[in-house]
Amino acid sequence: MRTSAFLFSILAPAALVAQAPAPSLGDRVKAERPVVEKLMAEFNHAEAMKRAEALLPAVRPTFDKANNQTLVQSCGTFLDLAEANRLATEAADAAGAWEKALEYAKAAQALAVECHEGVKEPFTRTVAYYTQSEARAKQVLEENDARIKELKAKTNLDPGERQELDLALGVEKEVVDSAKWVKFFQTYLDVTKREREAYDPLVKVMEGKLKSEADQVADYKAGKGEKTKWVDAVISTPAYLEAQGDKAGKARWLNRLAVLDPENKKVQHQLDLLSGKAVAAPAKPAKKGKKA
Numbered sequence: 608m609r610t611s612a613f614l615f616s617i618l619a620p621a622a623l624v625a626q627a628p629a630p631s632l633g634d635r636v637k638a639e640r641p642v643v644e645k646l647m648a649e650f651n652h653a654e655a656m657k658r659a660e661a662l663l664p665a666v667r668p669t670f671d672k673a674n675n676q677t678l679v680q681s682c683g684t685f686l687d688l689a690e691a692n693r694l695a696t697e698a699a700d701a702a703g704a705w706e707k708a709l710e711y712a713k714a715a716q717a718l719a720v721e722c723h724e725g726v727k728e729p730f731t732r733t734v735a736y737y738t739q740s741e742a743r744a745k746q747v748l749e750e751n752d753a754r755i756k757e758l759k760a761k762t763n764l765d766p767g768e769r770q771e772l773d774l775a776l777g778v779e780k781e782v783v784d785s786a787k788w789v790k791f792f793q794t795y796l797d798v799t800k801r802e803r804e805a806y807d808p809l810v811k812v813m814e815g816k817l818k819s820e821a822d823q824v825a826d827y828k829a830g831k832g833e834k835t836k837w838v839d840a841v842i843s844t845p846a847y848l849e850a851q852g853d854k855a856g857k858a859r860w861l862n863r864l865a866v867l868d869p870e871n872k873k874v875q876h877q878l879d880l881l882s883g884k885a886v887a888a889p890a891k892p893a894k895k896g897k898k899a
Contacts, residue, residue: 633687652702659698662691682722689718703862709813716806723803741785838868
């Protein structure tokens with residue numbers, strides 16, 4: 608279950624849930640992910656990236672801090688949008704658009720941070736309020752324990768005793784309700800904190816890939832730091848392609864080279880071979896040795 612969906616289910620008013628709203632962005636991301644992953648598996652990375660990017664709204668939503676209900680709704684929206692940016696990151700990475708992938712990863716990170724920051728102070732206060740409410744109610748019950756037991760044991764209560772017992776039952780309910788809300792709001796704080804940190808590795812990976820690539824290009828002395836010359840050098844050395852592992856790894860690497868040098872025919876030829884659009888030329892027969 609997506610985090611935002613879980614949080615909404617435990618905190619949103621029942622009336623809101625009963626309205627059965629249209630599928631949220633989180634629902635759409637969940638439905639679209641297998642489609643995007645299938646396209647990537649079929650080496651249709653450009654279409655996969657296009658499908659993932661189509662989930663992203665043109666305008667970033669505003670985080671509404673008006674009350675607990677709007678905080679819940681805004682946080683749910685932000686976490687769903689962060690997940691959509693994660694999918695866009697994965698698709699852009701596979702398509703070789705590493706700069707875009709880093710942009711989406713940072714957007715996801717910022718959304719998760721704003722969600723946690725938005726609820727941290729008000730929900731911490733709410734947890735403290737219900738914690739104190741629970742403690743006060745328990746104290747009242749403890750101080751009147753004998754009397755409450757006495758009233759509960761009676762078969763017939765006069766009006767005054769009935770009122771007294773009803774008040775005690777109300778305090779017991781307050782203990783239960785307060786404990787419930789402490790758990791709910793603390794869960795919200797814990798989950799949003801975890802989500803806040805979840806995108807840090809994604810950003811770090813993309814930053815690392817871009818830096819490593821820049822270093823390799825800069826260190827290629829024969830090309831004087833020119834990306835196209837570096838691309839031509841590595842694509843002309845079969846060992847580099849073989850080092851990428853399986854077909855998916857090779858496709859990702861070739862896609863990145865194609866982004867750096869779209870005009871390089873060697874890169875495009877290797878991509879065509881990998882996707883089955885081209886067939887490798889048959890190996891030339893070995894020359895026979897001269898007769899003695």
